[in-house]
Amino acid sequence: MATRQAFIDLIAPIAVKLRLEGSPIYPSVRIAQAILETGGSVNAWNNLVGYKVGRGVLTPYWQGAHVSTITWEVIDGTRQDNVPGDFRAYPTLEAGFRDQDLLFGSSRYAGVRSADSPSEQALALSNSGYATDPAYAAELMAIIQTNQLTQYDEEVASMLEKLQEQIEALQNKVAALEGRMALDTIPDWAEAAVNAAIQAGLIDSPQNGSYDFYRLLTVLHRKGIV
Incomplete structure (x- = not known):
């Protein structure tokens, strides 16, 4: 039993x-x-x-x-x-x-x-x-x-x-990624590249780009492509 x-x-x-x-x-x-x-x-x-x-x-x-x-x-x-x-x-x-x-x-x-x-x-x-x-x-x-x-x-x-803790941690990561993907302002280190790209007619809007976008633009500017 x-x-x-x-x-x-x-x-x-x-x-x-x-x-x-x-x-x-x-x-x-x-x-x-x-x-x-x-x-x-x-x-x-x-x-x-x-x-x-x-x-x-x-x-x-x-x-x-x-x-x-x-x-x-x-x-x-x-x-x-x-x-x-x-x-x-x-x-x-x-x-x-x-x-x-x-x-x-x-x-x-x-x-x-x-x-x-x-x-x-x-x-x-x-x-x-x-x-x-x-x-x-x-x-x-x-x-x-x-x-x-x-x-x-x-x-x-x-x-x-x-x-709940795991969900909150995941939400924080998502928020961080979203913040990295869409920046409200142009980073100081990317301003020169952005201005050059605007003058060259490559982009219209100088803001709301992603971190990776500004980084790529800066690399191209430093190589003299932009």
């Missing part, structure tokens, strides 16, 4: 990857939900989030396969065991999570998408009616805290910060 940590190690890379790609779900919440819904084991139908067939609308990640099994629900404040349910079946774990993200794109789950913290998102999941268990949010947070799952949220934040 797989250990709890082995289960987390299996789910965490997928949760982090999807979050980096724009998933609204915090990795900590995604992993905690998978643990809560399955008890920490992978089922044969790769549905770790208790996603039922519902209206049965097909998606790019779910093509209609499902399994019928027994679950429990809280109905009118009372837990009812041995409740039959039809659950979506997926070819991979990632497909199941991606299908769930499509579900979270609906207006019903606006609070889930806008959540600013794992605790806020866990509460939003409960308030949106994702599960009938009134203790759903508290149970998710207990799992997150017990297993220190926010480390995966921090991993995403760190990766995004580094990516």
Whole structure:
């Protein structure tokens, strides 16, 4: 039997990857939900989030396969065991999570998408009616805290910060190159060459040339070509 940590190690890379790609779900919440819904084991139908067939609308990640099994629900404040349910079946774990993200794109789950913290998102999941268990949010947070799952949220934040730094560095390089390509004023060392080129009728506008343009013009002037 797989250990709890082995289960987390299996789910965490997928949760982090999807979050980096724009998933609204915090990795900590995604992993905690998978643990809560399955008890920490992978089922044969790769549905770790208790996603039922519902209206049965097909998606790019779910093509209609499902399994019928027994679950429990809280109905009118009372837990009812041995409740039959039809659950979506997926070819991979990632497909199941991606299908769930499509579900979270609906207006019903606006609070889930806008959540600013794992605790806020866990509460939003409960308030949106994702599960009938009134203790759903508290149970998710207990799992997150017990297993220190926010480390995966921090991993995403760190990766995004580094990516932002790389983007800013690239933007600075582009700006520098653009500045080198189109100069607002004629460099002092190129003025003589520019004037000579104008007098010779080789150019019309003395400004907005690139650094390389002014350098070439200066070389030609020094060689007596301009």
